[in-house]
Amino acid sequence: MYNFKFADIGEGIHEGKILEWKYKKGDTVKEGDTLVIIETDKVNAEIPIPVDGKILELGPDEGEQIEVGDLLAKIDDGESDGEETKDNKKTETKEKNKSSDESKKASKEETQEKEQDEDEGGVVGKLESSDEVIASSTETKQKNKTTERILATPVARKLASDLNIDIKDIKGTGEHGRVLKEDIENHKDQAKAKTKQKDINIPEIKTYEEDKREKITSLRRSVVNQMTLSKQIIPHTTLIDELNVTELVKFRNQHKEKAKENDVKLTYMAFIVKALVKTIQDYPILNSSYDQENEEIIYRGNINIGIAVDTPDGLIVPNIKNTDKLSLFEIANKIEELAKLAKERKIQLKDLQKGTISITNFGAFDAISGTPIIKHPEVAILGIGKIAKKPVVINDKIEIGDILPLSLTFDHRIIDGADGGRAMRAFKKYLKDPLLLLMN
Secondary structure: OEEEEOOOOOOOOOEEEEEEEOOOOOOEEOOOOEEEEEEOOOOEEEEEOOOOEEEEEEOOOOOOEEEOOOEEEEEEOOOOEOOEOEOOOOOHHHHHHHHHHHHHHHHHHHHHHHHHHHHHOOOOOOOOOOOOOOOOEEEEEEEOOEEEEEEEOHHHHHHHHHOOOOHHHOOOOOHHHOEOHHHHHHHHHHHHHHHHHHOOOOOOOOOOOOOOOOOOOHHHHHHHHHHHHHHHHOOEEEEEEEEEOHHHHHHHHHHHHHHHHOOOOOOHHHHHHHHHHHHHHHOHHHHEEEEOOOOEEEEOOOOOEEEOEEEOOEEEOOEEOOHHHOOHHHHHHHHHHHHHHHHOOOOOHHHHOOOOEEEEEHHHHOOOOOOOOOOOOOOEEEEEOOOEEEEEEEOOEEEEEEEEEEEEEEEOOOOOHHHHHHHHHHHHHHHHOHHHHOOO
8 A cells, every 4th residue: 555645846835736636536547647736836736656556545626725745645556564554755664774874974974064064154156055955964853752854954954053943843845855955044034024024013904795805826825925025125226227229129120030940939038138147247246145144145156037927827937047058049949938838837846946036027018117026035136118119319319219118126235226227237238239149
């Protein structure tokens, strides 16, 4: 017998809603087939079957909620342990066999942890690989006379110790529930947000006879939490400007057919992303995070630009990894690919993780401009309005130009208005002349 439970799939996801069961009670299933699709606050996750066998029992009905650790299915896999059943992890025996090996590796692991902690505590500007699985460490606690194994990266353990956080209280989002550095940071931020909320006396909202109440979706709840956290922690300031992009419009119109022949949909967003990459290379502060607790600026080693995508369920911000290493055509393809996956709720967690700066497009909804909210823990977001033809003065003559409204919102704790202005000026320089975007 195999008890198949809803496991932690990462990115802080602890619950979901059953969207669709692919099999029913009594069906024969094979390992790797999709058993169920679960809607979470970030993605629609397809959960694969871990063993061959016959379904004896299924979890909650479609439309009902499920939490990490709840039973998804009981599967007769042809093996039996008497009255006992096995859970998801068929590794119990392997773990016992590994115990002696782990003890032999203990001293070596401690040395690795020390070296790792020293590296991560180095000078400002070093990339912090907080969510990579480093040499594992094991902590134990006594609970009902049983030993619970706690996995955590060395960096996470050190950070928890520095912040006086009991690591046993943290829900790990890494492989096999491993506690990562970002789990500690999220715990710290959530605790701060809750403390601030307690200080605010929120009046009760009354409902009248003609009103209707409706529960928000999991995705909307995630947006609520993220936006509230961002506005509570980050002091936003916004610069608003506009740019004559007549040359860009001509360049794109001249080359979009050629791009189409190469199966590329060449939109203005590809040029905007490329211009932002070059701006970040001039002003790395835009591609950073601010660690207020330790009073450090973390300069990100990769440029992963997020593109806000409107979906029927709410806003999702997938990001293009290592954007500075991609060509204009590659960026265009990636934008189209991620937008399609987001709208179909097929986006993967890896596409949502590790974003370093974001872009939101007001122009897609016929809006001139706006003041977007920064996606914590990023420090800046670029807003793009609708390109419109307007009269402009060139060489003392009035001409018709293609004008693009821009807004740059940034974290005023670490980016001064003057620095934000210089960054905006650099961005305009690159976007105004498309040839500059093609030069390395």
